[in-house]
Structures are given as structure tokens and as C-alpha cells.
Amino acid sequence: MWNSADMAFALEPFLSSGAALAISAHGSEALKDKYLPNINAGVWSGTMNLTESGAGSDLGPMKTRAERHGDHYRIFGQKIYITWGDHDATENIIHLVLARLPDAPQGSKGISLFVVPKFLVNDDGSLGDRNDAYPVSVEHKLGIHGSPTCVMAYGDQDGAIGYLVGQENNGLACMFTMMNEARLKVGLQGLGASEGAYQKAVAYARERVQGGVAIIEHADVKRMLMSMRALNEAMRALAYIESLTMDLSHGAPAQERGAWKARLDLMIPVIKGWMTEVGQEVTSVGVQIHGGMGYVEETGAAQFFRDVRITSIYEGTNGIQAADLVGRKLARDGGATMELVHDEIRQVADALAGSSDDRLAAMGRALSDALAAHVMSSQTILELFKVDKSAAMSVSFDYMMQTGYLFGGWHLAASSLVAIDLLSRDEKTLFCQRKIATTEFYLHRLMPRGSAHADAILSPLSQLDDYAVEWL
Ligand SMILES: Cc1cc2nc3c(=O)[nH]c(=O)nc-3n(C[C@H](O)[C@H](O)[C@H](O)COP(=O)(O)OP(=O)(O)OC[C@H]3O[C@@H](n4cnc5c(N)ncnc54)[C@H](O)[C@@H]3O)c2cc1C
Incomplete structure (x- = not known):
């Protein structure tokens, strides 16, 4: 509902709850006591600071650094594109910032996570000094104009005061939970x-x-x-x-x-x-x-x-999602989890296909055909992944889209089975008729798009290597 009303505005509680989750999952009791009540109450907001000019999809080259300083740390560096990075809609802003310690290992295994409040918080919970964490510009964007997306500078004066969340060098793992x-x-x-x-x-x-x-x-x-x-x-x-x-x-x-x-x-x-x-x-x-x-x-x-x-x-990015689906989620267990999902889809398709009503039976057959095509795509990609990971990645986006169209059809079909049952008892009649008709339209008019993605996966052109980068 919030996203339908205003996605830009909804991003503020989105980011705040992300920050609260990180603190509650990995922070010390002292950090939780000090920051969670006000974030959860909406009195303070939160941000997530990962991206830098040289570190986007790959966070390994991150340059923002942290120095140990008694019971806290001092943070120095610049983050870009920080959603709700600065504003006066809440009394304080709790930045969660990824940074690297001087003796940290190279790459993504040397990144730590810090809480960096805009205003320091005194032990009695009142707000103290302004921290050295400032927005240096606001991005001019295609959309979400109600969300201030900031370039944030940490430590331009004497270092922004930060508090470690979780263990040193374990920051990315904390974020990934x-x-x-x-x-x-x-x-x-x-x-x-x-x-x-x-x-x-x-x-x-x-x-x-x-x-x-x-x-x-x-x-x-x-x-x-x-x-x-x-x-x-x-x-x-x-x-x-x-x-x-x-x-x-x-x-x-x-x-x-x-x-x-x-x-x-x-x-x-x-x-x-x-x-x-x-x-x-x-x-x-x-x-x-x-x-x-x-x-x-x-x-x-x-x-x-x-x-x-x-x-x-x-x-x-969705390119990263597609790579994750193929490289980790499908290939990691040799397709075992996907097969379990396939079994569930088959049950739904069979239940519809077995209906004495021609319309419902045709819906079941459509789902069954889409499932068979997806089984074939999954097997093809698993084989491809073993011999040529790059070729598997070249069809990963098609696979993600084919999977989405199938999963959408599966859950709609499952909803329709519930609707059929309710209709047989004269319950929620209009809602259920509409649900079945919507499912029918989806299965026959929209889900077939998955076949085009399946054809692309099976095509001999999965190897993009034959097309020279210089030709682009
Ligand atoms: C409005 C807005 C709000 C944002 N909010 C935040 C925020 O609050 N906090 C924060 O930390 N960041 C934020 N970001 C940053 C956002 O998360 C990054 O822009 C995003 O992760 C992509 O990084 P990049 O821009 O460096 O693109 P790049 O990583 O340079 O990617 C460019 C292209 O290359 C592709 N690509 C890169 N690597 C691979 C790969 N290994 N395999 C396949 N394709 C690849 C990508 O898919 C993409 O198409 C925000 C960005 C915007 C625009």
C-alpha cells in the first residue's frame, strides 16, 4: 500500500527497518538499547551505506576506512547514492556504514560494519554533538523524487565517530543476513x-x-x-x-x-x-x-x-539476481531445491488438468506445458554450467524471466484451486469467479512468454563468445 501511494516516501521506513534489523541481528546489547527503540518508533531513521564511486555491484574495492579509537572508531570516506541520506523529517539519522580497517584483508573479506549516528547519542538517550557525517550533494534522478539520495562524506574534519556492529571484517556477512x-x-x-x-x-x-x-x-x-x-x-x-x-x-x-x-x-x-x-x-x-x-x-x-x-x-541489479539464481541457487545443489518446487507445481497442474470442466483442464495443461519447458531449461543450464559458466550466465536473465512467469502461473493456479473449492460451497462467489478468470487469462495469454525465454536458452547462440566485444 505504501509503495502504491508513494514509493519514494516508503523508502524511508524501508531503509530504517533494514538498519534496525542489522543492529538487532548483529549489534551488541548496548547498541540495541541505545538505537533500536527510537528507530523502531520512527523517531529516528536509518540508512545503508555500501556503494562508492569505485565499488558498486562488486564491493571488494571499497575505500572508506575506519580507524580504531578507544571504545569506538573514526570513519573516513565517501559513499554515493545513499537513500534518505540526509533530511529533517526525523530527529536523528542512524547510518550503517561499511568500511575497511587498516590491517583488514583485501577484497570483500576485509569489510566491517559501523553505526554512525548523525547526532551522537548521550548515555541518557538525549542527542549530543553533531557527528562528522554530512551530505555533500543530492542526486538529480529519473524518479523517486521524494527520496533524498545523497552523496555522504564521512570524516572530512576529524573522523566520523562510529561503533562496530558484529565482528571486525565480518561486515558484508552482517549485511547479507x-x-x-x-x-x-x-x-x-x-x-x-x-x-x-x-x-x-x-x-x-x-x-x-x-x-x-x-x-x-x-x-x-x-x-x-x-x-x-x-x-x-x-x-x-x-x-x-x-x-x-x-x-x-x-x-x-x-x-x-x-x-x-x-x-x-x-x-x-x-x-x-x-x-x-x-x-x-x-x-x-x-x-x-x-x-x-x-x-x-x-x-x-x-x-x-x-x-x-x-x-x-x-x-x-537484475543481472546480479539472474547470476545468483543460476550460479548459486540452481547450480549449488545440482538443481535439487528447484526439483522440489517442480514437484509442487506438478501437483497443482495435475489437480487442474484432472478436472471434468474443460476450461479448468485446459488451464492445467497450460501449466503442465510451462513446467515441462522449465524442467528442460533447468537441466540445460545445469549441464552448461558444468562446462562453461560464462555460457550459462549468458542465458541467466532468460532463465530468471522464464522462472518468474512459471512461478506466477503456479501460485495463481493454486489460488484458483482454492477458489474452485469455495465456489462449490457458494462462498465468495464473485471474488472466486474473477480469480479463476484472471488465472485463465494469465496462463493462456501471459505465461507463454516463458516459451520464448526457453527457446533462447536452448538456442545454439548461448555462447556469446562468437560475437566480439569490439563489434559492440
Ligand atoms: C536512487 C538510488 C538509490 C540507491 N540507494 C542506495 C543506498 O541507499 N545505499 C547504497 O549503498 N547504495 C544505493 N544505491 C546504489 C545501488 O545499489 C547501485 O547503483 C547498484 O548496486 C549498482 O551498482 P553500480 O551503480 O556501481 O553499477 P555497476 O556495478 O557498475 O553495474 C553496471 C552494469 O553492469 C552489470 N554488472 C556489474 N557486475 C556484473 C556481474 N558480475 N555480472 C553481470 N553483470 C554485472 C550490472 O548488472 C549493470 O547492468 C542506490 C542507487 C540509486 C540510483
């Missing part, structure tokens, strides 16, 4: 912007008259609205069901947690990558439905499109 939460949330931004775009587009299409009728009556406009709605429902089903997987990975009986975590790890790059790619399409279609009014700013349709563009870039 929150990675699944953060990536799920960015996937939800894709959905939130898409839902906002849909609500605006459907309202406009009911009112705007062309050719003597409201444009919603024109087949092509209806196609666009149904596509938006079906993609949104598929994304929502995927994200919500797998949020439960996240809860179970933390809260299931100890002996079951590993299996839930493996499944969650597999889902996260698909949720982040596919949902943010789809978000760009859905918000763009929202502009299209408004015609010229979509391209001018008054309607707000363009804002969803501009805002959502960042979601495929930050929190690990």
Missing part, C-alpha cells in the same frame, strides 16, 4: 508501483470516452487492463506465499528451517528480478492506457513508471 528481506521488499516495490498504476489506469479507462464509448470497452484497452491485473495478481501471490516461506525459515521447528531457507534462497532472486522487470512493463502500460495524458505529469501515471525504474538497479 538482511539481504533476503531487502530483496523481497524491492520485489514488493515492483508490485506496489504496478498496483498503483493499475488502479489509476482502470479509473481513467472507465471515464475517458472515445468512439462514443468509455475506452475500457475497446478490446485493446481491455487487454492492457487485464494484463496489468493478471500480472499484479501473479506477483502478489508469489510474494505473499513466499513471505510465509521467509517466516518459516526463521520460525519453523529447528530441523525444518534449513529446507525452508533453501526454498527462500531460490525464490528471492526471482521475486526481486522478475517482479521488478514486470513492474516496469505494468507501469508503462498504465501510461499507455492514459494516452497523451499518461505522458504529461498531471495524471500521476508517469510517476509510477519513473519511480519503479530504479527497482531493477538497486539492491543487486
Whole structure:
């Protein structure tokens, strides 16, 4: 709901909760007592400082440094693109900053994590001196204009005072424990912007008259609205069901947690990558439905499109998500976790395909065909990965997209099985009819896009090496 209302504004609690999670997972009791109550209450906000001009997707070359100074550290360096880096909406800002100690090992294994408050906090909880942590510029961006994205300078005077979170040189590992939460949330931004775009587009299409009728009556406009709605429902089903997987990975009986975590790890790059790619399409279609009014700013349709563009870039670009899906999540266990998911999808497809209702049976067959194509893609990539990792990476984006279209169809189909059951008992009749019709549209009109990605994966052109870099 927040992301549908204003993604830029929603980023402030997003980043604050990320900072709070990092402190609560890895901070000392003293750090937790001092910082968590006010961050959790929304009195203070938080930021995450990873990126530097020379360190983006690869954080290894990071230059920001930390020096030991009694019971604390002094931080020196510059971070770029820091979301909600500075503002006066909260009384204090708690920066979480990655930096390198002088004797740290090279690369990503030598990075430590620090709490660096904008205002130092006294022992009684009151605010003290201004810390040496300042914004030196605000980025001018394509979208999310309500979010101040800052270049932050630490220690330009005598060093910004920072407090270690977790162990020295273990900062990246501390950050990565929150990675699944953060990536799920960015996937939800894709959905939130898409839902906002849909609500605006459907309202406009009911009112705007062309050719003597409201444009919603024109087949092509209806196609666009149904596509938006079906993609949104598929994304929502995927994200919500797998949020439960996240809860179970933390809260299931100890002996079951590993299996839930493996499944969650597999889902996260698909949720982040596919949902943010789809978000760009859905918000763009929202502009299209408004015609010229979509391209001018008054309607707000363009804002969803501009805002959502960042979601495929930050929190690990979608290229990094695709590489993670293929290189770690699929290949690491030889496809075992993916096979378990395939089994679940097969059960849903079989349940629909076995229906005496022709419509439902056809939906089951569509899901079954998409599953068979995905099994083939998974096996092809696993084989490719063994002999030529670069070739496997050249089709990783196609695989992520094919996986997303399949997973969306699977969860929608599973929702429809619930709807069929409720309908048989005359419950929630309209909602359930609409759910089944939306699923049917998705399975027959949108999920087949996965076949094009499968063809690309199977094509002999997976080796991009034949095309010289100089030719680009
Ligand atoms: C509005 C905004 C807000 C941001 N907020 C924050 C924030 O709060 N905190 C923070 O620390 N950072 C933040 N960032 C930074 C963001 O996380 C980075 O921009 C992002 O990680 C990409 O890094 P980069 O820009 O250096 O791109 P690069 O890493 O240079 O990537 C450029 C291109 O190369 C590709 N690429 C790079 N390496 C590989 C690889 N190994 N395999 C395949 N492809 C690769 C990428 O996919 C991309 O297409 C923000 C950025 C923006 C624009």
C-alpha cells in the first residue's frame, strides 16, 4: 500500500527497518538499547551505506576506512547514492556504514560494519554533538523524487565517530543476513508501483470516452487492463506465499528451517528480478492506457513508471539476481531445491488438468506445458554450467524471466484451486469467479512468454563468445 501511494516516501521506513534489523541481528546489547527503540518508533531513521564511486555491484574495492579509537572508531570516506541520506523529517539519522580497517584483508573479506549516528547519542538517550557525517550533494534522478539520495562524506574534519556492529571484517556477512528481506521488499516495490498504476489506469479507462464509448470497452484497452491485473495478481501471490516461506525459515521447528531457507534462497532472486522487470512493463502500460495524458505529469501515471525504474538497479541489479539464481541457487545443489518446487507445481497442474470442466483442464495443461519447458531449461543450464559458466550466465536473465512467469502461473493456479473449492460451497462467489478468470487469462495469454525465454536458452547462440566485444 505504501509503495502504491508513494514509493519514494516508503523508502524511508524501508531503509530504517533494514538498519534496525542489522543492529538487532548483529549489534551488541548496548547498541540495541541505545538505537533500536527510537528507530523502531520512527523517531529516528536509518540508512545503508555500501556503494562508492569505485565499488558498486562488486564491493571488494571499497575505500572508506575506519580507524580504531578507544571504545569506538573514526570513519573516513565517501559513499554515493545513499537513500534518505540526509533530511529533517526525523530527529536523528542512524547510518550503517561499511568500511575497511587498516590491517583488514583485501577484497570483500576485509569489510566491517559501523553505526554512525548523525547526532551522537548521550548515555541518557538525549542527542549530543553533531557527528562528522554530512551530505555533500543530492542526486538529480529519473524518479523517486521524494527520496533524498545523497552523496555522504564521512570524516572530512576529524573522523566520523562510529561503533562496530558484529565482528571486525565480518561486515558484508552482517549485511547479507538482511539481504533476503531487502530483496523481497524491492520485489514488493515492483508490485506496489504496478498496483498503483493499475488502479489509476482502470479509473481513467472507465471515464475517458472515445468512439462514443468509455475506452475500457475497446478490446485493446481491455487487454492492457487485464494484463496489468493478471500480472499484479501473479506477483502478489508469489510474494505473499513466499513471505510465509521467509517466516518459516526463521520460525519453523529447528530441523525444518534449513529446507525452508533453501526454498527462500531460490525464490528471492526471482521475486526481486522478475517482479521488478514486470513492474516496469505494468507501469508503462498504465501510461499507455492514459494516452497523451499518461505522458504529461498531471495524471500521476508517469510517476509510477519513473519511480519503479530504479527497482531493477538497486539492491543487486537484475543481472546480479539472474547470476545468483543460476550460479548459486540452481547450480549449488545440482538443481535439487528447484526439483522440489517442480514437484509442487506438478501437483497443482495435475489437480487442474484432472478436472471434468474443460476450461479448468485446459488451464492445467497450460501449466503442465510451462513446467515441462522449465524442467528442460533447468537441466540445460545445469549441464552448461558444468562446462562453461560464462555460457550459462549468458542465458541467466532468460532463465530468471522464464522462472518468474512459471512461478506466477503456479501460485495463481493454486489460488484458483482454492477458489474452485469455495465456489462449490457458494462462498465468495464473485471474488472466486474473477480469480479463476484472471488465472485463465494469465496462463493462456501471459505465461507463454516463458516459451520464448526457453527457446533462447536452448538456442545454439548461448555462447556469446562468437560475437566480439569490439563489434559492440
Ligand atoms: C536512487 C538510488 C538509490 C540507491 N540507494 C542506495 C543506498 O541507499 N545505499 C547504497 O549503498 N547504495 C544505493 N544505491 C546504489 C545501488 O545499489 C547501485 O547503483 C547498484 O548496486 C549498482 O551498482 P553500480 O551503480 O556501481 O553499477 P555497476 O556495478 O557498475 O553495474 C553496471 C552494469 O553492469 C552489470 N554488472 C556489474 N557486475 C556484473 C556481474 N558480475 N555480472 C553481470 N553483470 C554485472 C550490472 O548488472 C549493470 O547492468 C542506490 C542507487 C540509486 C540510483
